Amino acid sequence: MTKYIIRGGNPLHGEVSVSGAKNAAVAIIPAALLVEGVCRIENIPQISDVTLILNILQELGADIRVVNRNTMDVDCSRIRNSRAPYELMRKIRASYYLIGSLLGRFGSAEVAMPGGCDFGVRPIDQHIKGFVAMGASVEVRNGFIHARTENGRLIGAHTYLDVVSVGATINIMLAATRARGMTIIENAAKEPHVVDVANFLNSMGADIMGAGTDVIKIRGVETMRGGTYSIIPDQIEAGTYIAAAAAAGGELLIRNIIPKHLECITAKFQEMGVEVEEQDDALRVCRSGPLQRVNIKTMPYPGFPTDMQPQMAAVLCLADGTSVITEGVWDNRYRYVDEFKRMGARIQVDGKVAVVEGTGKLTGAPIQACDLRAGAAMVIAGLAAQGVTEIDHVYHIERGYEDIVGKLTGCGADIRVVVTPDDEDKQAQVG
Known part of the structure; x- marks a missing residue:
């Protein structure tokens, strides 16, 4: 069994390069x-x-x-x-x-x-x-x-x-x-x-x-x-690192991107008070002050992408005020909410609408990734949380992110991979 162990509270500084989409x-x-x-x-x-x-x-x-x-x-x-x-x-x-x-x-x-x-x-x-x-x-x-x-x-x-x-x-x-x-x-x-x-x-x-x-x-x-x-650079991977910098704070240079593809994402982060500077094939992302509440509705491109919805929810848990997320694509994309609640998040879901009451902080807890993008959102939450977060079922995350642990560690995050025997292995060892 593989887990990610994250000790939160470290701002991100440095560069990260986005992989193919x-x-x-x-x-x-x-x-x-x-x-x-x-x-x-x-x-x-x-x-x-x-x-x-x-x-x-x-x-x-x-x-x-x-x-x-x-x-x-x-x-x-x-x-x-x-x-x-x-x-x-x-x-x-x-x-x-x-x-x-x-x-x-x-x-x-x-x-x-x-x-x-x-x-x-x-x-x-x-x-x-x-x-x-x-x-x-x-x-x-x-x-x-x-x-x-x-x-x-x-x-x-x-x-x-x-x-x-x-x-x-x-x-x-x-x-x-x-x-x-x-x-x-x-x-x-x-x-x-x-x-x-x-x-x-x-x-x-x-x-x-x-x-x-x-x-x-x-x-x-x-x-x-x-x-x-x-293959083009990954729009959602780039958006995930923008969200990580917004949640954890610090300053991140995200390379190998197509800025036009990210406009639907960066516009919302700028509305939240995150500084985003566009370069030829890179973005400089900086968050030094408090995060502001925003409302989001996921839509087909060029609207805000559904694949960024969980990551944005993680950031909104840290914002000032109450935000509303409306999921316009999938029926059941809020399964991660119960995991966030273990970390102290205040989120209420009614059908395709989630109301996020920003508390300004999250607390580390044992949680599990329930799908690919929710897993990435939990990594983001863990980076910003006080204390230690353990994320299980990380195979979901590795379906869509190349070396996410290495990339974040290179920017100052305290995140490591821990492999432990699963229950069947333990039983075999006892037998």
Whole structure:
């Protein structure tokens, strides 16, 4: 069992470099299935979700070669199997991107229902709507999504998404890349990682227009060559370090970022009284005075991202006054609240609304991460808390943050990893 032990109260000073975007990487790597050549993918984050996706591709028959720590050559030319391994697939939300990729490449796919963080149902009805519009038959049985076409190739179609969905936008785009004719996605998601996936595909020979707007047009191509592509920096990782500096105090230089992607996040921190200075590919974040209350509603990009909601809640526990958070994307993203209450937080939840009464302080306590972003929020809370915080279930955090302990330690945080035998190990030792 692995825990993070944090002794709070140390302001952060120094520099931290942001890794490649998790949400882009877990879509771009499956997208390599559409390419009959070698894809050199750079700036890949070293996180467990990426390891899982790479393992799935290898199980399918991909040839993967490590170039360096963050660069890999992925060759899916010899893959002939469209059934993905169940045990690996069920551990990760982004498993559904394999449906679009396999369907686009082979005209058929068998993929396990998505796993990952559990904060509400993950409907894939909009994904299926797009696949069906392109001529696929789709059914869900025995924990698998079975999709196939009669003629072995999808046909371009017009799809309107009933709700703005990042997953559906990317998945339909993947499937349409090698379909016959033109596919149009209306009410498409505009997140930076949607644009990044489109840019990756285009660099490999796809013909995609409009990514980053609410209408994306994909003209299907017969084949796609190989090439080299670098994944964008992680918007949410950068936002998490902004939140850490806001909560713990001090001054932090956050490097390897795209400032435009962070405007929806930095605006709220500036409203709270945090100094944010934008540079070419970096931000200087400084918090020396008290934090002010703010109200937040999470929305699709360019609104405030749902993946920053728990981290912001941690900071608002330390602010002066009462703040209101409205969750506009997921149904059940407040499961972390009970853990925060162990640290002295005053938060009341009613449906999708949380009222946070800032107390100006938190107290260290044993807590456990219940999902990826909630786990990051608990690290932030621990950095600012008085005393010692022990965070359990940190595998959630390591799904999406590369070396978070090392990066924070390098900025003056007192955080360490402790590995202890779990209960089964203890029983085996006694026996």
